[in-house]
Amino acid sequence: MDANILKLFSLKDKVAIVTGAAKGNGRAIAEGFLRAGAAVYFIDILGKELKKTVDQREILMQNI
């Protein structure tokens, strides 16, 4: 099969919103979307946890 088949799973150029993204399931999904190429908006009411997650997200982005 075409090697490009994996492109089907790419989120490159997609814009995503994930609620409850500061920790747990939401965070895992949001970071997964980032790794798959999407621009991801992390939404959460937990300001402190969210800041920590987003700070680490910048490290994650540099590693991609």
Added chain:
Amino acid sequence: MIADITNKDELEKIVEKIYKENGKIDILVNNAGITIGEPSESYKEEDWEKTYNVNLKAPFTLSQLVAKYMIKQRSGVIINIISLGAEQGFSNNPAYVAFKGGLKQLTKALAKDWAKYNIQVNNLGPGFIKTDMTKKSWNDLSLRAERSGRIMLDRWRESADLVGPAIFLASDASGYITGQDLYVDGGWLAKGI
């Protein structure tokens, strides 16, 4: 972005900002949820309403706000995070079970109404996992054994187990799937004796 998803004005501003920054919104994951455990016979009205506001009303409001743009662009994916509680009765949490069941059905209603705009709406259902929300049942050995006995695969789910299925539902790979429930539960719901 810090936001209270039960505040519609806040959500409206955020969604508008995101749209303005990008010219589109492709994917919404309604994941935020709360659980307040109390026996049904003494469940507090305020906790019922609080659970409703976060677990069912907010996903609907946010879906509506995002759909405004998805309808315009004639594409979009909405993923609602449901729960085993959308299928089965769990103890001492009537609001959680009721509104996860409601969210599961909301997905089908939105899938039906917005299919004509090429918007897919699906449910992603996590099984038991070690998060802050389930820490109590993990730390209690008898509760843990009770739950482990229901899972086919020999481990509790990790957060990472949700990532592949979420990417699948968000990506073009699942372009013909809408109104579906995908459970990432290690076989919990399918298990017989």
